[in-house]
Amino acid sequence: MELLQRAGTAMEASGDRFDVIVVGAGIMGSCAAYEAAKRGRRVLLLEQFDFLHCLGSSHGESRTIRAAYTKDFYPSMVLESRRLWEAAQSEIGYRVLTDxxxxxxxxxxxxxxxxxxxxxxxxxxxxxxxxxxxxxxxxxxxxxxxxxxxxxxxxxxxxxIKPTKAVAMFQALAVRRGAVLKDHTRVTDIKRDEEGRSLRVATAGGSAFSAKKCVVTVGAWMRKLVKEVSGVDLPIRxxxxxxxxxxxxxxxxxxxxxxxxxxxxxxxxxxxxxxxxxxxxxxxxxxxxxxxxxxxxxxxxxxxxxxxxxxxxxxxxxxxxxxxxxxxxxxxxxxxxxxxMTPDKDFVIDFLGGEFGEDVVVAGGFSGHGFKMGPLVGKILAELAIDGEAAGVEMKHFRIGRFAEEAASSHADS
CATH class of the missing domain: 3.30.9.10 (D-Amino Acid Oxidase, subunit A, domain 2)
Structure with missing residues (x-):
């Protein structure tokens, strides 16, 4: 009997431990959870509201996909993301994108x-x-x-693209690959455990989960949550x-x-x-x-x-x-x-740094034009969390540090 109790306790504890925890189940978080799970990692996707809610930026009936951009790093990203949209549709068996x-x-x-x-x-x-x-x-x-x-x-x-249907598609694909999804689970804190070897993600309901890596993709709540857990003030409005x-x-x-x-x-x-x-x-x-x-x-x-x-x-x-x-x-x-919105309308995709080093990845500030690139952003986030780098995409445009550099440059020029 004692052996069974110990086994049950161990199983319960292991159920709270993951390789990657993704916070925020809009298009970016859902794609990141799918990509990380596709690579065989144990993944938890947390959402503070209902899944497929209408309070953020990933709901509704339409988003456009276009490769016509005024900045030269976006067209190739859109084309690669379009390839990933097609692959996901083939895997799920229905379409969310009309050409x-x-x-x-x-x-x-x-x-x-x-x-x-x-x-x-x-x-x-x-x-x-x-x-x-x-x-x-x-x-x-x-x-x-x-x-x-x-x-x-x-x-x-x-x-x-039909956005609500698209988010549901990537969540379904993530579940097929073994990801665990929990809604009505608002994250209130992210910190290192006492040994400093993993992250502890605490929620408003009193539950906590641990992981080696964490990805934060909470849309309009990015500035609030990131400042609360790290003190970093991202210029995302x-x-x-x-x-x-x-x-x-x-x-x-x-x-x-x-x-x-x-x-x-x-x-x-x-x-x-x-x-x-x-x-x-x-x-x-x-x-x-x-x-x-x-x-x-x-x-x-x-x-x-x-x-x-x-x-x-x-x-x-x-x-x-x-x-x-x-x-x-x-x-x-x-x-x-x-x-x-970011000041330059470019995305934020980077390691949070500081005490978290490369164990927390943040993605936000998609400035009204990021949805179309959700599958590629999700892939980038999974690669950053698992490999420490993203292949085939120039990441300098999306660094957190660019805002401080631009501010310093403006101050020097004044």
Whole structure:
């Protein structure tokens, strides 16, 4: 009897020990858990709310995938991530990604458009092409009415991802590979154990888990949690934003659909607007503008909705670019979401350092454009946690230390 009791105690204790603990079960954390479990590690994925909740940045009906970037390190990352999206879909047996073309539009002299062309010209698979107004009208049946002096840049690599379904896919794949998933488990502390050989992850419910490595991917809560456990103050600002859906005028529904050849798009004129083909809700199209209201993720003002400067700007853009096709007075449906913005809009993916050295990896600040790269970010995080380095990706752009270096440089120049 005593032997059985000792065995039961040992089994219970071993159930609390893992190779990798991932904190935060949005797209980045779910992909990281899957990648670490795929490599045979014992993985625990913790989420403070329900799985697939609507309080962060990984829910809803659509996210775009595009490789058209103004910074030259992103296109290759998007292409590799797209390959990983396809591999995951093949493994699970269903799709979360719908392929489309992609279109950037703006004034011919726009530095953003010129940067897109420059950064992407080395990627032949993108099939980047410059489109004048007649070519654009022919390609998209006259739906886009560009102002005088505007051009388009077309690419074969676009698409729409269903985010909630995608997160669920990677969680299911992680479970298939042996990962343990727990929701309603809010992490309150991460520290080294008394021997200093492993990490102890404590939760608000009083439970604790130990692991060799920890990956923190808590989205809009990154700044809060990282400062609490380490004192490091990451310049990641949470923003409450609103996705807007606008009514398509009767008779134009087919033109703005995937089946009608309508692309994902990004407009870099005076108003920055972006959107997807009509596919989420019949007769509606998603068109947004970047930005939002700074907030405490635990104290958001949920009354903020379809009003204000950003929404009015999108309405003006619709009147100018899609006249007679989309009703521009106001959106007919909205969904709240979160951005986690860094000063340079580049990601944070790095070892936390300090007392944690390379045993805690953090990833955040995806600044409204990271979802599409979730599978690759998850792979990078698993490699950093397990191997101490990530293969094939230049990580200098995502270091925590860059913010201090930029601040020092600005101070020296002043």
């Amino acid at each position: 489309t073309s992609h279109l950037d539009i703006g004034p011919a002299g726009s530095s953003s458009l010129q940067s897109v062309l420059s950064c992407c010209k080395q990627q032949s698979s993108l099939n980047m092409r410059l489109l004048d107004r007649p070519a654009l009208a022919e390609m998209f049946s006259g739906t886009f009415r560009l102002p005088e002096g505007w051009i388009g840049v077309g690419s074969d690599v676009g698409g729409v 949470p923003l409450h934003t609103t996705a807007c859906y606008w009514k398509i005028k009767q008779g134009h529904e087919k033109e703005l659909s995937v089946e009608g050849g309508f692309p994902t798009f990004d407009s870099c004129g005076e108003i920055h607007a972006y959107g997807t083909p009509s596919m989420e809700f019949p007769g509606l199209i998603k068109i947004n503008s970047d930005g939002g209201n700074p907030c405490d993720p635990d104290g958001r003002d949920w009354t903020l909705g379809a009003s204000g400067v950003l929404v009015d700007a999108v309405g003006s853009w619709i009147e100018q670019i899609l006249p007679g096709i989309v009703e521009a007075e106001k959106p007919v449906m909205t969904q709240s979401c979160m951005y986690s």
